[in-house]
Amino acid sequence: MASPLKIRKENRILEVTLDRPKANAIDLETSRIMGEVFTNFRDDPELRVAIITGAGGKFFCPGWDLKAAADGDAVDGDYGKGGFGGLQELRGLNKPVIAAINGICCGGGLELALSADVILAADHATFALPEIRSGTVADAASIKLPKRIPYHIAMEMLLTGRWLDAEEAARWGLINHIHSPERLKEETWKLANLLASGPPLVYAAIKEVVREAEDMKFQDALNRITKSQFETVERLYRSEDQLEGARAFAEKRDPVWKGR
Structure with a gap:
């Protein structure tokens, strides 16, 4: 078949x-x-x-x-x-x-x-x-x-x-x-x-935040971010990709995203 x-x-x-x-x-x-x-x-x-x-x-x-x-x-x-x-x-x-x-x-x-x-x-x-x-x-x-x-x-x-x-x-x-x-x-x-070609860790953070915050009050969702309660957001903030984004901006070049 x-x-x-x-x-x-x-x-x-x-x-x-x-x-x-x-x-x-x-x-x-x-x-x-x-x-x-x-x-x-x-x-x-x-x-x-x-x-x-x-x-x-x-x-x-x-x-x-x-x-x-x-x-x-x-x-x-x-x-x-x-x-x-x-x-x-x-x-x-x-x-x-x-x-x-x-x-x-x-x-x-x-x-x-x-x-x-x-x-x-x-x-x-x-x-x-x-x-x-x-x-x-x-x-x-x-x-x-x-x-x-x-x-x-x-x-x-x-x-x-x-x-x-x-x-x-x-x-x-x-x-x-x-x-x-x-x-x-x-x-x-x-x-x-x-x-x-975009930053996969940023996409992951966006999707998790959007999904989890759908039925939450704005301040409650924001508090979860500031209190490090979204796994994908924390992974992004501690990643090589976040450093790469800042360096690429400073060096006026396209970033190379590695997803880590």
Whole structure:
């Protein structure tokens, strides 16, 4: 059986392409494979940035594979490390992740995209949470989406299942940038290479602080930083990379980040 993923590693970048014709839906086995891939990405010091995208030009991912469910895959089954799609519950993922949305992105596929840090989309991409029409709950999206875009827009999507095109998705801040289908991959890799050239310890600190501070009061989160209670921040402050950044600035040259 062919692998449901295409994997590319280049310039410290991991590109993961969902490749399950016809729609790139995710069943339990695919989710477990994705969990292993993203766990390895998290733990590999040589990899700095990940891209998640879909094969073909029509679908990014529609989410849960309903055909597999009809054949016995339980919706509450073992999704593997990181939960559904390997990303949204993966602990300690302190590296940037880019989602490149090359088509239909709905249900669990949209929840997967929401697990990324930056979302780029082709101009024909569309977005929705149609679970309401099948009598189920978009659980992760119900938690995340009202925090990402205006509350009333998020609730309309959750309560009605209506679709957003790429232009509207960008207007509400759901995605970062829109590109033509021909340029989406090029622009995604351009951004990935920019991030891969950046300071990995700073990225780790940013991601931990943002994640942990989400439900904290500002002063409480700031106190945790000043009291040395964020591991990634302390590692950064004691690193060779912080010294390198200061030296590079003083010497008017580009820094060489080593991640230590």
